[in-house]
Amino acid sequence: MTVSERKDLELRAVSIREGILTSTFCAKAGHPGGSLSSTELLTWLYFKEMRIDPANPAWEDRDRFVLSKGHITPGLYSTLANRGYFPVEDLKGFRHIDSYLQGHPNMNLVPGVDMSTGSLGQGLSTAVGMAKGARFQGRDINVFALCGDGEIAEGQIWEAAMSAAHFGLDNLCVFVDVNGLQIDGRTKDVMDSAPLDDKFRAFGFRVIWIDGHDFDELDYACRRFHDAAGTGKPTCVLMKTVKGKGVSFMEDQAGWHGKAPNEDQYKQGMAELAEARRQIEEA
Numbered sequence: 001m002t003v004s005e006r007k008d009l010e011l012r013a014v015s016i017r018e019g020i021l022t023s024t025f026c027a028k029a030g031h032p033g034g035s036l037s038s039t040e041l042l043t044w045l046y047f048k049e050m051r052i053d054p055a056n057p058a059w060e061d062r063d064r065f066v067l068s069k070g071h072i073t074p075g076l077y078s079t080l081a082n083r084g085y086f087p088v089e090d091l092k093g094f095r096h097i098d099s100y101l102q103g104h105p106n107m108n109l110v111p112g113v114d115m116s117t118g119s120l121g122q123g124l125s126t127a128v129g130m131a132k133g134a135r136f137q138g139r140d141i142n143v144f145a146l147c148g149d150g151e152i153a154e155g156q157i158w159e160a161a162m163s164a165a166h167f168g169l170d171n172l173c174v175f176v177d178v179n180g181l182q183i184d185g186r187t188k189d190v191m192d193s194a195p196l197d198d199k200f201r202a203f204g205f206r207v208i209w210i211d212g213h214d215f216d217e218l219d220y221a222c223r224r225f226h227d228a229a230g231t232g233k234p235t236c237v238l239m240k241t242v243k244g245k246g247v248s249f250m251e252d253q254a255g256w257h258g259k260a261p262n263e264d265q266y267k268q269g270m271a272e273l274a275e276a277r278r279q280i281e282e283a
Contacts, residue, residue: 001219005048007280009215012082013043014277017246018270019078023094023101025266030095030103033256034148035075037179037212037241042079044218045144054084057111063141064114064130068123068157069148069177070104071258077101077110085112121154123147124174128160131172131234142225146175150182153191158203161234165204168232173225174205176236177212179243181254200236212239247272 016039024030046052050063067076074094081088093099100109104118114130117123127145134141147157164172176196184190193199197207206228210217225235243257244250247269261269 001216006215007283009040009043009047010280011277012047013039014246014273014280015082016043016075016078018273019081019088019091020074021247021261021266021269021273023074023077023091024260025263026092027095028260029258030074030260031071031258032074032247032260033181033243033250033253033258034069034177034179035072035078036245036247036250037243038072038075038146038177039079039245040213040215040218041146041175041177041239042075044215044222046079046083048219049222050142050144052083052112054112057085061139061141064127064143066115066123066127066130066143066145067105067113067117068127068145069120069151070117070123073101073103073105076105076113080110080112083112086110120148120151121156124157124160125163127172127174128164128167128169131164131169132167134171135167135169142171142173143169144173144175146177148182149176149178149180149187149193149196150190152176152193152196158199161200161203161205161236164234169234170228170231172234173222174200174234174236175212176238177241178238179241179252181243181252181257183254183257185254196238200238204233205236206231206233207236207238209238209240212241213245246276 020035024032052062094101105113107113107116131143200207221237250256
């Protein structure tokens with residue numbers, strides 16, 4: 001990746017974070033913490049990795065993305081808007097009663113959403129089904145899923161993982177946002193799932209640990225995923241992240257799992273992001 005390519009991705013990530021703050025502020029609701037920790041991944045997938053066409057969201061040969069932790073729609077919607085699936089201005093209607101941008105993604109209403117999700121633990125099963133269906137039809141389609149480190153305490157996650165390995169779905173890449181926090185506190189205190197790498201390996205996955213905020217490491221992880229083609233092994237990318245990343249008062253705070261900023265907090269967050277943009281542009 002060139003310096004200019006990385007800089008472009010960093011600037012796009014700032015814009016996506018601005019959309020996250022704006023949508024949750026205008027809705028007075030939503031889940032900013034996990035959206036912010038996933039921003040670099042969503043930026044990478046939609047602006048670099050996935051084969052997609054915003055002008056034709058239903059293109060049959062597109063790659064698929066399943067947001068298994070379906071509550072972080074502020075992050076997904078802001079990414080889709082910035083990628084050109086719908087106007088960025090529509091983010092201000094997030095969760096409003098007359099808006100198509102509701103709290104969980106609806107594939108029947110929102111352009112670019114490949115699966116309706118929200119019930120934690122179920123998204124990975126649908127991603128497995130998509131990957132298996134692509135194989136059955138002989139289509140060159142990759143399927144990406146994003147799970148939360150709190151979500152994977154759900155038993156259905158592991159049923160899906162076992163199925164992915166059993167069916168040899170090396171066209172499936174599962175990302176886990178390991179930010180260490182969930183709505184009730186530290187994941188290690190609520191339900192300790194460590195060691196995640198050993199668990200996924202035991203279920204037949206190739207496993208990679210990365211810094212989920214580093215585009216070079218996301219690039220490396222996706223190249224490793226493509227290297228798995230023909231091995232019959234699905235890939236799991238464990239991303240060490242910071243919940244609330246990019247907004248100082250939200251970082252590593254469980255309280256920002258599902259709470260919107262007030263006006264003063266919104267202004268502070270947007271000012272911090274404006275400064276981040278200035279530093280990137282001047283670097």
